[in-house]
Amino acid sequence: xxxxxxxxxxxxxxxxxxxxxxRLGREAVVTADPRAIRRAERVIFPGVGHAASxxxxxxxxxxxxxxxxxxxxxxxxxxxxxxxxxxxDEGDIPGLGIFDAEVHHFRREGEATRSLRIPHxxxxxxxxxxxxxxxxxxxxxYFYFVHxxxxxxxxxxxxITEYGISFSAIMEKENFFATQFHPEKSGKVGxxxxxxxxxxxx
Amino acid sequence: MLTxxxxxxxxxxxxxxxxxxxxxxxxxxGDPVELGARYAAEGADELVYLDITATHEKRKxxxxxxxxxxxxxxxxxxxxxxxxxAGDVEALLAAGADKISVNSSAVRNPSLxxxxxxxxxxxxxxxxxxxxxxxxxxxxxxTHGGRRPAGKELFSWVKEGVERGAGEILFTSMDHDGTGKxxxxxxxxxxxxxxxxxxxxxGGAGSxxxxxxxxxxxxxxxALAAGLFHYGRxxxxxxxxxxAARGVPVRR
Numbered sequence: 032x033x034x035x036x037x038x039x040x041x042x043x044x045x046x047x048x049x050x051x052x053x054r055l056g057r058e059a060v061v062t063a064d065p066r067a068i069r070r071a072e073r074v075i076f077p078g079v080g081h082a083a084s085x086x087x088x089x090x091x092x093x094x095x096x097x098x099x100x101x102x103x104x105x106x107x108x109x110x111x112x113x114x115x116x117x118x119x120d121e122g123d124i125p126g127l128g129i130f131d132a133e134v135h136h137f138r139r140e141g142e143a144t145r146s147l148r149i150p151h152x153x154x155x156x157x158x159x160x161x162x163x164x165x166x167x168x169x170x171x172x173y174f175y176f177v178h179x180x181x182x183x184x185x186x187x188x189x190x191i192t193e194y195g196i197s198f199s200a201i202m203e204k205e206n207f208f209a210t211q212f213h214p215e216k217s218g219k220v221g222x223x224x225x226x227x228x229x230x231x232x233x
Numbered sequence: 234m235l236t237x238x239x240x241x242x243x244x245x246x247x248x249x250x251x252x253x254x255x256x257x258x259x260x261x262x263g264d265p266v267e268l269g270a271r272y273a274a275e276g277a278d279e280l281v282y283l284d285i286t287a288t289h290e291k292r293k294x295x296x297x298x299x300x301x302x303x304x305x306x307x308x309x310x311x312x313x314x315x316x317x318x319a320g321d322v323e324a325l326l327a328a329g330a331d332k333i334s335v336n337s338s339a340v341r342n343p344s345l346x347x348x349x350x351x352x353x354x355x356x357x358x359x360x361x362x363x364x365x366x367x368x369x370x371x372x373x374x375x376t377h378g379g380r381r382p383a384g385k386e387l388f389s390w391v392k393e394g395v396e397r398g399a400g401e402i403l404f405t406s407m408d409h410d411g412t413g414k415x416x417x418x419x420x421x422x423x424x425x426x427x428x429x430x431x432x433x434x435x436g437g438a439g440s441x442x443x444x445x446x447x448x449x450x451x452x453x454x455x456a457l458a459a460g461l462f463h464y465g466r467x468x469x470x471x472x473x474x475x476x477a478a479r480g481v482p483v484r485r
Contacts, residue, residue, distance in 0.1 A: 044331075
């Protein structure tokens with residue numbers, strides 16, 4: 032088994048991801064070293080907090096240019112997914128442009144989302160549109176979400192969730208994968224998603 | 234559909250679970266990690282660990298406990314009790330806590346909420362509020378485990394807390410806590426209409442219908458219970474079965 036690199040740029044819940052992998056019997060390295068990341072068999076890109084400050088930290092470590100060039104399977108989580116999109120309204124900044132989607136605040140939609148509680152926090156059902164990460168997962172299973180911004184549904188959206196509107200729960204493009212929910216905190220089904228990511232065949 | 238969350242609360246003192254527990258087949262009911270894992274396996278949506286350790290020195294054991302909990306649990310958990318400042322929060326989040334809850338320290342220094350929201354994001358900042366209804370009908374906030382009046386009115390304090398950056402409210406009615414007669418539904422509903430972040434009901438759960446009422450009448454996003462689950466009077470599964478049968482969205 033090759034190594035798993037968890038990208039450490041000061042804006043991710045790296046510890047939770049590391050522990051989740053250990054529960055699956057896998058070790059990982061938490062690193063910001065471009066060489067270690069490039070060499071890894073799998074790369075996980077977590078993220079929490081504000082998009083603009085997270086992107087600043089990525090740039091400081093020159094990971095913003097590295098990430099889109101990776102060729103092994105990459106998994107973005109939560110803010111990681113949003114940063115992999117074309118643009119985010121959080122701080123009005125360009126993303127990494129891997130996914131052809133815009134990231135908006137839930138409130139932006141007006142009437143449909145006016146009565147919603149923000150953050151979208153808790154367990155919500157995920158409906159597949161052919162996601163490879165949801166293999167052997169019952170459709171409409173519940174996963175744990177915590178976020179106030181969402182990625183709009185795009186051609187790379189492979190699973191959707193409803194919260195006032197439909198948004199991207201999972202996105203996939205070639206070797207790039209991302210989940211808006213936290214698989215590392217989503218019980219058994221979350222473990223299945225991580226396992227599916229680790230077991231992907233090229 | 235977003236589900237209504239059921240959240241067991243574990244009181245921890247000097248690294249051990251305090252309240253008596255009637256679980257069979259549990260090697261050590263005083264072990265917060267074992268007990269948390271048991272609740273997670275039973276279907277808890279989240280856990281709250283409340284540290285009631287008296288002395289500051291011993292409280293340092295909390296960080297190592299949080300590490301053990303984070304290593305074991307595959308669901309989110311909140312840590313609260315005696316969190317004094319951003320340094321404490323940083324250490325607990327780094328150890329693997331998903332959210333932290335502040336109570337007395339936020340009353341003492343409300344700008345702590347702004348600081349925590351700015352540094353760590355509102356999504357991990359829970360404002361815990363203990364309050365009771367006074368004779369004049371107003372709801373007043375208490376700190377230090379309900380011993381000290383804070384000189385704040387519940388609804389204005391919660392509103393201020395959310396404006397400052399709290400991402401979730403954990404409201405405990407001291408009048409209802411421990412009674413098993415149900416949550417403070419009127420106060421809950423007022424809170425839920427006042428703020429647009431999730432509100433967790435706490436204090437008073439005694440039977441499955443109380444959870445239903447917290448959702449239906451109190452408009453709460455989640456309900457917390459301690460003794461009810463610890464003493465084995467109800468399982469999380471029983472509560473969720475009841476809720477599902479009455480049309481409440483729950484994760485099963």
